[in-house]
Amino acid sequence: MMKISKYIVPGLLVWFFAACENDKNTFSDTPSIYLGGDSEQGATADSVLFSFKKMDAAIQTYDLNVMVYTTGVTSGEARTFDLEIVNEESNVSPEDYSIGKMEIPANSYYAKVPVTVKREVASLDLSQENAQLTLRVKANENFETGANEKEQFRLLWCNYLIEPAWWNLFSYYGGPFSQARYQFILDYYGDVDLYEMGVAEEGASYADNYNILFAFIAELIDLLNEYNEQHPRKPYLNDNGHPLAFGEGLPY
């Protein structure tokens, strides 16, 4: 019995003293912030791309949302935070945008910060290229910077049509994406979403119901025929200046 005690007692002492070790982990009671996009606006994890092209010409500005999330506990008072422009990853000037109030509301974990962007950017042709504004978290008296991979968020906007996700279902049977082809659909058929039409599940690469897809394409062909008949010798042109077509296996 004494022999056993000789081993057990030192072991217990070592175990108890282990509790005295200073915890060196990275936890801090100062909250941090990190950035994200508004999924309602089609944002991905690190960026959002918006086009003015589908909007009425009278609309000259648009609010793109940046989601600013906090770590730690909420506060009973509003807390300001700072964002800075990453110049090397931006191509716009301060007059091309304005950033909303940088404040986490009281008792909230996050803030939705509107960044108002302009349809016209002096230094860029937005019908051909994107405007880009990259924001980065900056530490202040209320917040530290958070996770590295979420400290930046990129806002991109343009004035050309962005290829919708469903176009991959349409491309082979209806024609590759082009500004003119999509614009014709928007102008003469309407703003469509092939996922909502039942062609396929959201995000799917292959159609579940080809008959709906083919019925849609057949209607586009008829609409294009109708347009061209109403505009003799002035057919609807594709981006390359050749007459537009809808159908299977088109090269452009």
Added chain:
Amino acid sequence: MRKYLFTAITVLFALFGLGSCLEDEGNYDYADMSGFYIDTVGIKTKYTAKQFSVFELTPKLKYPGDKSKLKYKWELYKSELTSIGNSSYGTGFSHHYTRDDYPDYTLAETEKLSARITATPGEYYLVFTAMNPETGVKAMMDYRLTVEGVIGTGLAVLYKGASGIDIDVVASPLFNGSLTTPSFVRKAYSTVNPSYSFAGEPRELVVAVSSSNYHIYLASSEDAVRLSSIDMSIEHEFDGIFAGKAPRKKDMSSIVVNGDNHFLINDGVAYKSAWGISLAPLAMPEDHYRVGGGKYAYGVNGVWYDGLKRRFLHSMMWGAEITPIVNASGAFDFGNIGKDLVYWSKGYYEGNEYANYCFFKNPQDDGSRYLYVFLADKSSGNEYTAVGALNVTTCTGIADALSFATGERGPVVFYATETAVYRMTYNVTEGTSGAEKVWPTTPLNAKEKITRIELFKHAGLNLESSALDKYLLVATYDETSGKGKIHVIGSDISSGVLDEEAAAYDFDGKIADFDFIAK
């Protein structure tokens, strides 16, 4: 130390053993059935009922008390088995029809069952329960009930009688070897769809059966629907037949089915389906068309005749377009026929059952008739072969022909006027043709007119050899009596030489079309 340990263990085992001496008093009750049961001695437990019929059954319930105080329930539960087994109308089958797929439900709450069975065809457990509400004691009995489809298999015949458009189904031993006598399901359409009377003149009845779909197309000059081939209830009304926007005008014709690939024409527009039976329109880039006939080619593609520009067109299974056939070779130019289509069907040419037989007339009808034969067993319309273009004007009565029939197992072509059926003799390669009257051998009643002819286009069921093309079906109509008739006449599959009339079936109206329901 060991002595104490041994004593403690012995005491524990002893206590454990004494536990078995406890009396199990339980907490449940025994009920005295006192003669409350269902007598199963010598009773029948398997029954068959036609869907929509009234089914009656009286259980041999034994109860010494007042039966009126018992509570009763008859329930129908779906069996795990899907086959409905043998049917007096031929081979039964299971299906995926879900429109009226009844859930398990209570049929009646009386001792004796008398209920209209509306459940879809299949095998069911029919469960009878009698319960004493005072004691909660139940007596139960499981029966098996097979619900047979109203229709079964047979020749579905579309006609219009005094009460409107309807369908009869003839189950004939000529087409089903498991039958010994013919039987009929009369007015199958109106019985099941009493509130949907079909407008217009009847045009087409086409059975569309594949591994996953069982339908019957029913088209008139003013409407079209898809029926369940099980019970002929309307499964898809006109708008439900199409993918995308439904056509504004109801004018359906030329319905052709190959598995799940359906083809049809509505108001001059060609429609086809791919991997599903919702039909999508076909559009022609930079041009217009108005098709007057169509068939499937190469199994899944479509070949069409454009009545607007009098040319053949082609469509692919995977595409939304219909295009002119411009580079096909042979005896005629597919892109410039220049004639009006009279009739088009599948035929036979030198062992190839993919041959197409098209009868034409001139746009200004001068009585001339032409037979164009081409092969369409290639994936591209431009690879089709025009094998012959015959002037068949000299064939007796062909200018008055109102119906045609072509064989797929031999060079057999019939055509019919109101009073006679003619068999053509022809040589596609040499371009020669002639015809002789082959039916009726004795004149018809002066009031009885031929309305349609067609070779039987199905292998049949449970037959020693395929019935395809073995019978020429001649539909006649007597305007005075308002009665229609189908004469079933044996026909040699290779030569079209007719045998004696094998059967004749009567109908309550003028026959427009017929097709065989095989499942």
